[in-house]
Amino acid sequence: MQTFDLSAQGLRALNSTLHALKGQTNQTSWEVINPKGAHAIAVGLDAPVDVTVRGSTGYYCAGMNKQATVRVKGSAGPGVAENMMSGTVIIDGDASQYAGATGRGGLLVIKGNASSRCGISMKGIDIVVHGNIGHMSAFMAQSGNMVVLGDAGEALGDSLYEARLFVRGSVKSLGADCIEKEMRPEHLAILADLLKRGEADHLAKPEEFKRYGSARKLYTFNIDNASSY
Amino acid sequence: MCGIVGLFLKDPKLEPQLGAMLTDMLITMTDRGPDSAGIAIYGRPEKGKAKLTVQSANPDADFASLADDLGKAIAAKVTGQVKDTHMVLELPEDRIEAARHAMRDLRPKAKVMSAGEGIEIYKEVGLPKDVAARFEVSRMSGTHGIGHTRMATESAVTTMGAHPFSTGSDQCLVHNGSLSNHNSVRRVLRQAGMTFETENDTEVAAAFISHKLQEGAKLGEAMEATLTDLDGFFTFVVGTKNGFGVVRDPIACKPAVMAETDQYVAFGSEYRAMVNLPGIESARVWEPEPATVYFWER
Numbered sequence: 191m192q193t194f195d196l197s198a199q200g201l202r203a204l205n206s207t208l209h210a211l212k213g214q215t216n217q218t219s220w221e222v223i224n225p226k227g228a229h230a231i232a233v234g235l236d237a238p239v240d241v242t243v244r245g246s247t248g249y250y251c252a253g254m255n256k257q258a259t260v261r262v263k264g265s266a267g268p269g270v271a272e273n274m275m276s277g278t279v280i281i282d283g284d285a286s287q288y289a290g291a292t293g294r295g296g297l298l299v300i301k302g303n304a305s306s307r308c309g310i311s312m313k314g315i316d317i318v319v320h321g322n323i324g325h326m327s328a329f330m331a332q333s334g335n336m337v338v339l340g341d342a343g344e345a346l347g348d349s350l351y352e353a354r355l356f357v358r359g360s361v362k363s364l365g366a367d368c369i370e371k372e373m374r375p376e377h378l379a380i381l382a383d384l385l386k387r388g389e390a391d392h393l394a395k396p397e398e399f400k401r402y403g404s405a406r407k408l409y410t411f412n413i414d415n416a417s418s419y
Numbered sequence: 420m421c422g423i424v425g426l427f428l429k430d431p432k433l434e435p436q437l438g439a440m441l442t443d444m445l446i447t448m449t450d451r452g453p454d455s456a457g458i459a460i461y462g463r464p465e466k467g468k469a470k471l472t473v474q475s476a477n478p479d480a481d482f483a484s485l486a487d488d489l490g491k492a493i494a495a496k497v498t499g500q501v502k503d504t505h506m507v508l509e510l511p512e513d514r515i516e517a518a519r520h521a522m523r524d525l526r527p528k529a530k531v532m533s534a535g536e537g538i539e540i541y542k543e544v545g546l547p548k549d550v551a552a553r554f555e556v557s558r559m560s561g562t563h564g565i566g567h568t569r570m571a572t573e574s575a576v577t578t579m580g581a582h583p584f585s586t587g588s589d590q591c592l593v594h595n596g597s598l599s600n601h602n603s604v605r606r607v608l609r610q611a612g613m614t615f616e617t618e619n620d621t622e623v624a625a626a627f628i629s630h631k632l633q634e635g636a637k638l639g640e641a642m643e644a645t646l647t648d649l650d651g652f653f654t655f656v657v658g659t660k661n662g663f664g665v666v667r668d669p670i671a672c673k674p675a676v677m678a679e680t681d682q683y684v685a686f687g688s689e690y691r692a693m694v695n696l697p698g699i700e701s702a703r704v705w706e707p708e709p710a711t712v713y714f715w716e717r
Binding site: 265268283286306325 | 672691692693706
């Protein structure tokens with residue numbers, strides 16, 4: 191394991207060291223100590239390495255991640271795993287607003303709560319939240335899956351496209367064009383897989399969730415409304 | 420942007436370090452607001468005494484004989500301590516309004532930063548580290564305090580445009596965000612008798628809360644009313660003689676983190692503002708909910 195002391199060595203040195211790692215590197219296991227809420231920790235990684243951050247992070251941790259597994263042994267500030275492409279990001283604590291925003295792939299696991307706008311405009315990422323999510327989560331979410339073991343705040347899935355939302359607890363309110371949908375066997379299978387990969391299969395069963403999705407009335411062209419477009 | 424820090428001490432043993440802890444927090448928030456910085460610090464009130472903190476662009480001329488001049492004008496004992504562009508005047512509590520009035524004639528160009536039993540406000544244009552050093556904030560003790568680093572959006576970068584704003588005795592407010600209906604609210608508050616020093620949106624929020632308190636509202640109620648009457652983005656931190664409160668607008672895109680231990684309650688725009696506080700590793704750390712009022716009073 192390689193240990194990197196962020197407060198001694200600095201952010202730019204950390205990220206350029208991690209960026210230099212390529213597919214065949216032997217240095218596959220990294221530990222970052224003294225993160226102290228710094229911004230942009232382990233952003234833009236593109237190698238199958240494992241990075242553990244020992245403490246809480248500030249804005250944009252693990253943004254644009256490809257291939258790497260980033261674990262935060264604390265809480266994450268705004269925009270964690272923003273625009274992630276692939277790989278896995280696991281937050282042991284809470285995540286601040288817009289976690290996983292615009293993510294195109296990979297898996298984001300938040301073991302605490304996520305605040306507002308979780309998964310906003312998600313485009314293929316899978317997000318598993320063990321706790322609750324805040325208001326306006328999955329706003330304009332296009333594809334991918336969001337699994338919430340706790341409750342969802344106001345306006346869940348407003349202006350939703352084709353992302354699937356699974357919530358076990360209560361939903362304070364659904365956003366425009368977001369509706370509850372039938373849970374079919376293929377959805378239970380997706381949920382079972384995500385709960386397992388999201389380290390939550392011991393906490394919840396697929397049957398306990400409800401599925402929400404788009405009513406497809408807002409984003410599809412409707413000839414009757416042509417004059418108002 | 421803008422950065423906010425706040426600290427409410429539960430453990431009196433930490434009181435001598437309040438200024439040092441707040442200074443460290445404030446400087447960490449420099450890149451959220453390098454334009455100007457300010458701090459409101461609340462000391463333990465002394466019975467029968469009050470403090471008037473004044474600011475002048477010409478401190479040498481304005482402050483030289485100010486304590487004596489003010490003492491004569493209000494017929495009371497006044498002592499003063501100059502700190503750079505600010506001066507803290509100590510006087511009998513029942514003469515505070517008279518002193519405020521007298522200041523207008525004695526030093527028309529000087530500005531009253533704060534008045535009250537516990538509060539002192541220091542604010543200036545410049546980097547937070549320089550502002551804190553000019554006023555020796557790190558040497559101050561107290562029970563609670565609020566700091567702000569400003570990145571101006573709604574009004575000019577001036578001393579009076581810096582935060583905190585104080586619009587009532589022992590009251591102050593700092594703000595991250597911008598208000599869109601501040602002109603109409605200011606008009607209503609002016610008609611109700613409130614006075615304003617600037618065209619700044621945050622001063623309106625401060626005056627709005629002060630006005631509610633004058634009308635008899637409790638701190639929690641006054642803060643709750645900002646959610647219905649003020650339009651825009653805001654995270655507010657409010658200080659009073661006995662405590663401090665936090666409220667965020669319902670959209671809550673201006674960041675906020677809080678931490679609580681047996682020794683203190685801390686507020687930061689970001690977690691990194693709090694990383695050097697004692698016992699932060701085991702503190703309860705959370706993000707305040709949107710449209711929810713939090714306050715702590717002793």
